[in-house]
Amino acid sequence: MQNVFGPGGPTGPGGPHQQTPQFNLEDLDISKIYRFTRYGLFALALIFLWMGISWAQSFYTDWLWYQGLGYESVLLKVVTTKVGLFLLGVGLVLVLIVPNLYLAHTYAGKYKLINPQVPAHLYQSARRLLGWGLVGVTVLGAYFLGRAPAYEWEMVLRFLNHVSFGETDPVFGRDFSFYVFVLPALDFFRSWLVAVLIAVMLFVGGYYYISVTIRGEMFSFTGRVKSHLALLGAGVMVLVALGHWLSRYELLYSPLGAVYGVGYTDHNIVLPALTTMTLVALACAGILVAAAFYKGKKAILVGVGLWFGLNILAGSVAPGLVQRLVVEPSELARERSYLAENIKHTRDAFNLNQMTTRSHPARGALDRQTIEDNPGTIQNVRLWDEGPLLQSYNQIQFFRLYYDFLAVHTDRYTVNDELRQVMLATRELSADKLPTEAQRWVNRHLQFTHGYGVAMTPVTEVEEGGRPGFFIQDLPPRGEIGLDRPEIYYGLKSLNYLIVRTRMQEFNYPGEEGPVYTHYEGEGGVALNSFFRRLMYAWEFRDINILISGEITPESLIQYRRTVPQRFRTITPFLKKDREAYSVVADGRLFWIQDAYTTTTRYPYSTPWQNSFNYIRNSVKAVVDAYHGTIDYYVSDPDDPIIQTYQAIFPDLFKPMEEMPEYLREHVRYPQDMFTVQTQMLLQYHMEDPVVFYNKEDQWSVPVQHSFGRTEVLRPYYIVARLPGEEKEEFLLIQPFTPINRHNLVGWMAARSDGENYGELMLFRFPTGRHVDGPNQVEARIDNDAIISEQFTLWGQAGSEVFRGILLVIPVGDSLLYAEPVFLTPDALEFPELRRIILADSRQVVMHQTLDDSIDALVGRLPAVAPVVEVDEPDQPATRILPDLRDNLKDGLTEAIDKLQEALDHLKGLVR
Template identity: 30%
Template sequence: MPGAALFWTRMLKLGVVLLGLFLLDQLTFVLLDYWLLERLGFERVFWTNFSMGATLFAAATALYLAAVTVPAYSHALEPATRKMFLLAGLLVGPLAGWVLCDRYLDFLLMLGGGSFGKVDPVFGLDHGFYVFVLNGLWDVVLTLLGAAVILVVSSALAASVARRRLGEPAGMSRLVTLVGLASTPCTRVAVASLGALVAAAIFLDRYGLVVRENAKDVDPALYATSVFNGATHVDVTGFFSTYNAYFFTTAIALLMTVALVFLMRCLALAVERRSSGDAWRPQAKKAVLGMTLLLAADFAFLGAISLRQLLFVTPNQPVVQLEYIKRHIDATREAFNLEAIEQVSFVPKDGDDPLPTVEQLMAHPTLKNAPLWPGFVSRIEALVDPQHAWRVLQTNGDIVVYGPTAKIYRNQQKLRPYYDFMDVDTLRYTIDGEKTMLASAAREVPLMEPQPWLAWWGQQFMLFTHGHGLVMSPTARVTKEGEPVYYSSEIPTRAKHGALEAGRQALYYAEGAGTMAYSNVGGMEELDYPTDEGRATVTMKPDEATSVALDTLLKRLVVGWRSGQFWEIVFSGLIGPETHVHYHRTPLERIDRVAPFLFLDTDPFAFVADGETLWMVNGMTVSDRFPYSRYEMLGDMADERSGPYFGRRHRRINYVRDAIKATVDAFSGEVSLYQIADEPVVNAWASIYPGLFIPREEMPERVRAQMQYPPQLLHIQFDDIYPIYHMKDPMTFFNMEDMWDDADEVLGPMSLNQATLQGQAGSASKSTTFSIEPFYWMADTGGVLPAARDGSAKLQFVQSMVFTPEKALNLRAIPTVYQDGDDYGRLVCLTVRKGHYHLGPEQADASIDQEPGISQQFGWWQRQGTDVVRGHTTVLLVDGEVIYLEPIFILSQQNPVPQMKKIAAVIRGKARMGDTLEEAIRNALDAARIAQQSEAAARPGALVTREGPEID
């Protein structure tokens, strides 16, 4: 045994040393955060977080250390044995502290949360209790439960060691003897504490009645309850209810704890007195029988609830559940801000309605800003759709499936191998007095992955430190060659309009800047941009950025360790006190270090404002404890651009608000957070971190003019929630009478089929359909869309989605969010009147496929060895007309860069192509006018004079 004791002592010492090294490694993250937040001016944020985390770490460490070591001293063990318990405590305690300190946000929110001003109907508690307090209470209870378990185990081990010399009484089995040996007063106190905490956890769990999920799917064939979230009829009514079951089970847990402690005392006395079986067995049997009866009673109570559900509730649905369905609908609509949606009835122009002229349409600002060059839109789905994987295989990973604009930018504006475009965004600027929609991309030096041409570590960290400028082009303009018309391009970047000019074009902070970078390196200058003579260099002044000076040995050690270049950073003669390091350089990472409580939309965008290049990140406040509200997944797991932020890009929530707009200066890294919402969660965080948020009224106009609604929020509101929860009536909701589905579009390269290869007229290549995600366009309000409240923002830069009825393809709804002026965040849903038919996007795509002239052109291109790429199908509203636009790209085998060869337009079901947008609109209008006249002539008694071009 001495050999075994020595072995375990050494193993525990090794564990303590390894744990110390692990905690030292974690301390480097803390130091980096401190230095960064100090430079950003958020030192108070760091100390708020650190003080709470340190308090939790110390409390949990002391609690678990005591739970392990107190039994050793209570049982008066030998010094060598007590040393082993102490080592175990030094191992378990800090581990528990490290786990608990990671929950510091829960405790900050519990102490600083406020009120929602609404109470739940079951417990009569303010919603703030569930959103702000409940998670923190669970952290406390679970921490105490863990400590109680450790205390029971430690006490049992200590008792067994202390009493191992006691023999085995006659008539007592080995197992019973072990229990008796372990059942000292200390162990019984530990078991009693554990039982009391289990009872407390059961009692606390009753609050989960109003936030629990009853069904994960809204398909009527799959759910077993008509109330998807929150308490139901059987939960809160009658004696045999789930509400009463929590009280009953809590009492059972306490009584079982008493019986168990009594049994332990009987066995302990039997071992101490070496009693015969006749002395202790009757009392033990009584205790076991009592616990068995208590368990049976608990199961019987729960069984009675299930029987009541089966016999009295289910047969009477939905009548008995209507009240609870109503609670669920109202709570979900409030939690996802659906109550703010203005639902407007809409009947698209059709049939005999007069057709507009080409001149009227082309003069409209919506078509002047037609999104022919849309920005990259990531697929906002929980998992990568199988059709995405198929499409990637089909094109050998060609990104043109997801964004031809990005493909062309890479081909024409990358210009050097070390530059690249991580994303293309859609922005609006006021140019020559007119609001203009532009595609925009940042020319970066993406270093998220090792590059083969960066052989020396200094190239990656000291030479190629930043990107250069933004590339921009209007979404509606196309050259004769089918390429964008650039308003900002080349190196150094040249802008054709003053609103697009940036004084400092270096982009140190960008989406692809996944590594550290160093400035003011001794004897070496950074590459600013390439020139005909070689390269222009730059040395950043220390006061120009929020970088951290490597002016102490500790900073060099920490930065070297965390960068993976320890020896180079510590011993390099190039690094001196004047050297500065830039880290956490992606906008998502940087905002996350300042405000980790926010959920960030993973698609930040860069814009020029007053000569500065800024990144904007949409920050949302979320909760998973809003009573009765439905749970959904917020975020984009398929978004690879989120990079190091991957751990927090997807979250299960049942409450969300668009609350914060954060900006990051692309040159200096300076961070600003603007509070744009007045809602309880963000107000709670504002009280916890005074001065962290800048009020909306103080937001610079240059920043306000570029605000965009988070596309991931729009997606969860309208794609996941509103298609079901627009039904406010509980009976309609129960029957799922008016479910919607997101519309689909034909998108990407077309695969050849046999008919196309044989050149048959009217044949169409096979294409894959995708859900239409949120898209941007310019909407003229005051007609079909409600007039903007801000008179200066009548023309709104909006995001929209398109919906069809469930299992149908006709147009049903067009949800839209305004993004300009005082109307920012205004939600409007145009709904096509029930019983009225108008073709939807997939039907519009089908009309393009079925139009003989278009399909013949597709077939001819493909027989020439040219791939045809279908662009995004965009739904535009122009003076009551629904116009579908789709750019058609071609890819040659010699030069696989997309070229916009044609534009297809669908007006009133008639699809036509043209070399330009105006030609496509003209052709579609002519076809619609001919069809209108033909229908009028076919009516009995009609007398129609034909006008317009003749049909060949």
């Protein structure tokens, strides 16, 4: 009988198929290998059992955590989807692996041992061992290959629940939802099936090779081996053809042309080439099928080689030549229509198409009438920067070493019927800063459980000595705004877990007569009301104290994932969060508001931001209660198709914005990260004409400011101001712009945050023929002022460091006001004091101790620069320096005495 499995003719002397055995089967200890295999399978079973138990324990504790927040349906949807996809993946892998390995095993078993040097019983034992090996390979292959779809649970759910964008692309005419939701799923499953089929080919080929080898023969790619592998290769080529077809749609993200998206070369060369390659790949699949039933291997080599060559030619060579020789010599003419599509869709993707553009006269000098017409803007000129204010809080409001102010947030509050911009920071507990002798389990996990209160400063308030004024301060909190529940159990910093409602009293805050204690009365945490739950959490946190501590009662609650980012990421990992959650004092309590975004990289024709997403919406506002730990998700952009899809996936997760309490809606603000992305994209995409865009005729940049050797980019900042043409002041986020490689201003952009105007974007352009100073030019004017520079020099000689804060550009009516604080910091201590306020318009630069004085100086009521008294050295008597002494001797005598007293106070501070 002819051996079609492989070479297997007679092996006697002179035989035409005589082979030299590749190895001696007798050298193998089959019984030892059997024992090793049994032990290996047993160990593998134990590993899978342990993995199952660990997963069950993790699922149980997660279920309790989600249940405590009312979001168990979210966990259930995610877990059931993952399990279902895992089972589906394993099932598909088994459907592909089992029949093929069974056929290979059957084919190989039909051929008897023909090498007399191989004992028959050893051959049969080796065959049985090989069969067990097939079982192991099948199980491991099904597990490792089958779990890949489970990792893509979010993509699958979006595919199954997607909604329409209501807009079609200009090339294929498909709704954008196809590219955002459908195409990624199709491409993933195609790629996954290719990987599975290739793995099956390797398993099958390896089995054939081993089967032939243990018979003592040489492996040959002929007969049934060739037929079997050729059919599997045909399946791979069908999937490759599908990949070529789907790649046609990927051209909408092509970077080949002048802009992102389909260009001239993509449309006229690459697109037809991919269609052709689809047909070529299908033809190769047909050749492989035919080769499985006919002799010869040349057809396989020719087919695969043709596909490979055409792939290189059509995918790289031809597009490159056309782009270089045809497109680039007349790029604008050939790419103009594609440029227009890119501009339109990029502006849509980053929501720039909703922006209103106006002209701003940018009049130069500020007069008294303009100041009087804008009192709300003037009284909210921001004097404090986040960095210096945070350092001040950590010096004068921390009270104990285990308290920390971690971040300063900007917001607005109505105080005494006036809208006031404020900065505030929460007083977080840092248990790691407890003394070494107090670093005990009871202290860290049962007694020191929470932070306490906030410090809140109006942005214009400066008290004597250059310290911030307060709307809320001290322990317990007191001030203009009520805070009845100041405890912070959920904030920005936490240990991995805490237990409340124990027999231990919880430290609340340091009182005048000793520590004040409390017991938690909130709803946050999981009840440790059974031995089993305590066991599960002792396992979860690898801490046996949870199980054996006598301080824990059935009423105790374990709190974990206590930081706002942790809670947010655990429940909604599919949303992109803003860089910071900001704190809000409302209804006598503390809350956190976390802005969240829906993004994608799949929006057709849209240029990505920093090689990341190319579509973004601020679709969600998440609110966390600092005491109870509850988290609510409010949909702030209900028109976004991506958030509509997530609402369909998780119907119990999201709430309409109308359900947010009014006392919180008053503090919703336009997010800084979103605005930063939009302003960065606007630097180019304010140019809507393709010719102007291509030539970069009006490219913008973000201003920079340079002072004392430091250069900083002027990032977006919050202010309270009245927009031109509006009736009252409002909370704004603004960003000025300069031309690229220039320092003068060309305009500014504002995002509105209040009431019905929330989310509106407004771009104010300055007249083309008028020069408007940018921040760097104003900094140069400050540096060139001899009196101001002299005062900075004197301060620097008195043992302090002088640094200037962020220079803000503030619209006041039809004019611009530039404001910059000046801080002094002792060399040995991070304790900045706000000593001067610099204001400027197009005419002059002024500097005084208070905002009111600086305003008066700007309109001519006071001298431009206030006199100063400094000390040359700490041990020397103070020397009075009045640059304008001769002109103001009579009026300056009283002021000089006051300045002398101030200098003496400052000297005493330095000596201390």
